[in-house]
Amino acid sequence: MPGHKNPFRREKRPAVTVLAAASSVVLFLATWGVVWASNREVGAGDDGGPPPPTATFTAAASASPGDSPGATATPTRSSRAS
Amino acid sequence: MSWKLTVALTGVLCALVAWARSADVEGGTAMWDLSRAGGFTAYVLAWAAVFTGVGVDTRFHPGVVSQTVLYEAHRMLATLVPGFALVHAFALLLDPWVGFSVWEVLVPFVAPFERWWTGLGVLALWAFVAVLVSTWGAGLIPFKVWRLLHYATYLVFALGLLHAIMTGSDTEHWPTHLLYSATVGALLGAVFVRLIANRWIAENRKAPGYH
Numbered sequence: 001m002p003g004h005k006n007p008f009r010r011e012k013r014p015a016v017t018v019l020a021a022a023s024s025v026v027l028f029l030a031t032w033g034v035v036w037a038s039n040r041e042v043g044a045g046d047d048g049g050p051p052p053p054t055a056t057f058t059a060a061a062s063a064s065p066g067d068s069p070g071a072t073a074t075p076t077r078s079s080r081a082s
Numbered sequence: 083m084s085w086k087l088t089v090a091l092t093g094v095l096c097a098l099v100a101w102a103r104s105a106d107v108e109g110g111t112a113m114w115d116l117s118r119a120g121g122f123t124a125y126v127l128a129w130a131a132v133f134t135g136v137g138v139d140t141r142f143h144p145g146v147v148s149q150t151v152l153y154e155a156h157r158m159l160a161t162l163v164p165g166f167a168l169v170h171a172f173a174l175l176l177d178p179w180v181g182f183s184v185w186e187v188l189v190p191f192v193a194p195f196e197r198w199w200t201g202l203g204v205l206a207l208w209a210f211v212a213v214l215v216s217t218w219g220a221g222l223i224p225f226k227v228w229r230l231l232h233y234a235t236y237l238v239f240a241l242g243l244l245h246a247i248m249t250g251s252d253t254e255h256w257p258t259h260l261l262y263s264a265t266v267g268a269l270l271g272a273v274f275v276r277l278i279a280n281r282w283i284a285e286n287r288k289a290p291g292y293h
Contacts, residue, residue, distance in 0.1 A: 014083060016158065017083055020159055021091055024091070024123060024166065
């Protein structure tokens with residue numbers, strides 16, 4: 001619609017923009033930290049060791065021996081450790 | 083500035099993901115963890131964008147925050163959502179266990195992992211982008227069309243939530259239950275208040291003595 005005025009012209013508030021962006025990065029890094037910590041908790045076991053490297057996703061390894069070469073198992077949510 | 087900032091942030095975070103992959107941080111689980119972090123962040127940002135959007139539409143902010151600040155927050159939070167969704171997808175691309183291709187990450191319902199539920203997430207991303215584009219071009223499309231697309235954001239948010247619940251490996255954990263319950267509860271509450279408040283404003287505007 002030529003000539004139609006954009007109803008969302010706004011007063012700029014760069015501080016709010018920067019604050020929202022910075023908060024999102026903090027949230028992302030904090031979530032990564034929490035997820036990483038929960039992995040260690042799950043993978044540590046009784047001996048306090050590090051999590052197994054394949055804790056995340058094991059479906060490919062569970063493909064049956066009869067599968068044709070190159071075939072991959074369909075991954076499922078339950079095949080992942082948290 | 084918001085788009086430039088979002089693009090820059092997305093680039094930096096994707097570089098972080100690529101570094102974590104090449105450095106083999108966490109012994110192979112980093113990509114899945116970063117993908118989860120990106121997904122959670124995108125979800126929370128999407129919720130915050132919709133929540134503040136309801137606040138903007140309510141036009142009733144009793145001394146808490148000005149309409150302008152709320153609108154700016156709403157706009158920036160919404161702009162950030164596709165950025166973090168891309169970080170989420172980029173980490174999946176580099177995940178050695180999942181093995182997604184670019185095609186499978188960008189096209190709905192072709193992914194090898196939880197095809198339909200993953201497809202809902204891809205669909206939600208593109209629909210969210212469509213809503214953002216419609217706001218960019220709000221001066222070029224009829225207001226009613228823009229408004230209809232904007233209302234569709236509720237559905238887009240629901241699709242994203244379904245994707246998160248059905249594909250997320252954290253769904254069974256209580257903090258995730260708490261997050262989903264709190265965000266959905268707060269959003270439903272805000273929508274309820276919006277309906278009540280707007281009706282109250284409309285009724286009182288007609289009343290004598292209302293300024």
